[in-house]
Amino acid sequence: MKLTAASYHNLTSYERMKMGDHSLDWTNRPNVFKSYPKASKISLPGIREFDEVKKPLFPLFEPVVHSESKDFKMTVDDLAKILVLTQTITAKSQGGATEFFFRSAASAGALYPTEIYAVSAGIAELKDGIYHYSISDHSLEIIREGRFLSIEPGEACRAVFIFTAIFFRSSWKYRDRAYRYNLMDTGHVIENQLLALKAMGLSHKLSYDFDDKQVNRLLGLDENLEAALAFIDIPGKDLQLIAPALKTINPLAPSFKEASLVARIQKQYEMIAQIHSSAEQIRNPSVEIRMMDHTGLNLKAIKGTPWINERIPAAGYPEAVFLRRSKRDFADEPVDHSTIAGLIASLRAENTPCICTGLLIGSANGCSPGFYLVDQTSGKPFMASDGYFNEKMADICLHQLWLAKASLHFIILSNLALLDEAFGARGYRYALMSAGRMGQRIYLAATSLGLGCCGIGAFYDHEAARLLGLDDDTRLLYLLAAGKIRK
Numbered sequence: 001m002k003l004t005a006a007s008y009h010n011l012t013s014y015e016r017m018k019m020g021d022h023s024l025d026w027t028n029r030p031n032v033f034k035s036y037p038k039a040s041k042i043s044l045p046g047i048r049e050f051d052e053v054k055k056p057l058f059p060l061f062e063p064v065v066h067s068e069s070k071d072f073k074m075t076v077d078d079l080a081k082i083l084v085l086t087q088t089i090t091a092k093s094q095g096g097a098t099e100f101f102f103r104s105a106a107s108a109g110a111l112y113p114t115e116i117y118a119v120s121a122g123i124a125e126l127k128d129g130i131y132h133y134s135i136s137d138h139s140l141e142i143i144r145e146g147r148f149l150s151i152e153p154g155e156a157c158r159a160v161f162i163f164t165a166i167f168f169r170s171s172w173k174y175r176d177r178a179y180r181y182n183l184m185d186t187g188h189v190i191e192n193q194l195l196a197l198k199a200m201g202l203s204h205k206l207s208y209d210f211d212d213k214q215v216n217r218l219l220g221l222d223e224n225l226e227a228a229l230a231f232i233d234i235p236g237k238d239l240q241l242i243a244p245a246l247k248t249i250n251p252l253a254p255s256f257k258e259a260s261l262v263a264r265i266q267k268q269y270e271m272i273a274q275i276h277s278s279a280e281q282i283r284n285p286s287v288e289i290r291m292m293d294h295t296g297l298n299l300k301a302i303k304g305t306p307w308i309n310e311r312i313p314a315a316g317y318p319e320a321v322f323l324r325r326s327k328r329d330f331a332d333e334p335v336d337h338s339t340i341a342g343l344i345a346s347l348r349a350e351n352t353p354c355i356c357t358g359l360l361i362g363s364a365n366g367c368s369p370g371f372y373l374v375d376q377t378s379g380k381p382f383m384a385s386d387g388y389f390n391e392k393m394a395d396i397c398l399h400q401l402w403l404a405k406a407s408l409h410f411i412i413l414s415n416l417a418l419l420d421e422a423f424g425a426r427g428y429r430y431a432l433m434s435a436g437r438m439g440q441r442i443y444l445a446a447t448s449l450g451l452g453c454c455g456i457g458a459f460y461d462h463e464a465a466r467l468l469g470l471d472d473d474t475r476l477l478y479l480l481a482a483g484k485i486r487k
């Protein structure tokens with residue numbers, strides 16, 4: 001059966017009183033570390049200092065115009081640095097006999113579905129090839145040797161990072177709804193990498209478009225269990241991922257495919273398989289889309305004080321990346337106008353036409369409570385409706401009542417019918433990964449400003465849309481609470 005963005009999202013919506021029972025089988029908890037026991041490994045150099053990338057965080061949120069860097073030359077040290085800045089272990093906790101590791105990019109249920117592969121050509125001290133990044137021991141596992149990237153005349157090297165998701169890592173807990181988290185979690189990791197590349201001054205391009213089957217085969221994935229979702233190309237001048245030889249590439253030994261197995265019983269959820277395969281086709285929209293104009297909301301310009309971000313952030317880049325954690329002990333205290341303006345500045349993203357972002361302001365000094373949308377190009381907020389929504393929203397988020405004490409709820413929306421019409425089902429991938437990217441930005445901006453933040457993917461979908469006054473096709477994809485936390 002073919003699914004669309006709208007049908008998958010509606011079929012996996014939560015409804016009050018219809019949640020059913022689902023107990024977690026802890027004996028079948030998926031391994032969060034993928035490994036290739038039969039592959040050769042290369043230890044990466046340990047990164048002890050980040051001086052070269054230490055910068056104020058907020059300018060990194062600005063869209064960049066890439067320079068044409070012909071003399072671009074990457075070393076294995078640069079590669080290691082990019083990988084650490086993209087995703088690294090930042091904390092550990094003990095639950096009985098089990099150790100839980102937390103990472104720099106947030107993940108629903110800390111299940112970490114995203115894996116990172118690197119394709120290299122011409123990187124100093126590294127043979128050309130395809131590698132899996134083993135985060136647990138900061139090493140590369142060799143998947144294939146050889147040149148799989150075309151290099152333009154006059155260029156020294158090229159690197160492509162491919163992001164995949166192992167579906168069951170999230171569906172162990174969230175079942176058919178988990179595809180949302182596969183995509184949003186991956187968006188968080190992608191945003192970390194985009195910020196790293198900006199901080200390192202490396203031109204790059206993010207794309208969600210490629211031939212799914214060919215890339216999955218190239219990486220040797222078991223595509224019933226794991227799939228490529230996005231790639232980032234450095235220096236990103238053309239979007240042709242792999243040399244034409246890809247079409248005839250040999251399959252890898254079965255042990256590579258088996259590495260996609262991360263649990264004793266790895267159930268495949270029907271709806272996830274369907275929405276993923278329904279989106280194989282790539283369709284370019286004939287018109288430019290500004291999602292903000294398609295939510296059914298009646299937006300009003302804001303009179304009075306301009307929203308100026310004059311606050312000096314407490315933590316810069318990359319400190320904020322390493323310090324970021326989900327915080328839930330909100331203090332029920334108002335935040336300042338300038339803090340809100342600072343957070344809003346993080347929403348000015350490039351290449352996110354499939355979503356629009358906004359916020360519910362609860363208690364704040366100098367701003368009226370209400371629901372606002374933010375123009376992603378100009379960063380300007382518009383009022384959608386006034387009033388206090390945060391307590392009702394906390395209840396709609398499966399009664400996570402601590403959310404009511406957060407002065408701000410950032411929200412990410414999309415008109416799913418429009419996505420289907422413009423991009424086909426693949427639009428769902430674009431929207432949810434973009435939502436994850438925005439989520440990581442909000443987490444980092446909040447961390448930098450000394451606030452707490454927590455992403456929320458669990459809510460009664462229809463009730464949330466109704467509370468916000470959205471039209472029938474527009475849905476809340478993701479919510480992030482932010483505010484002062486208890487000392």
Ligand SMILES: Cc1cc2nc3c(=O)[nH]c(=O)nc-3n(C[C@H](O)[C@H](O)[C@H](O)COP(=O)(O)O)c2cc1C
Nearest residue numbers: 102103106107108109110184325326455456457458
């Ligand atoms: C897409 C997404 C959805 C999430 N949903 C919830 C949620 O509904 N409730 C909650 O308390 N935390 C939620 N979280 C936060 C995760 O539980 C948290 O990121 C994870 O436990 C790792 O901890 P850390 O963020 O402190 O590193 C969500 C995170 C993401 C990325």
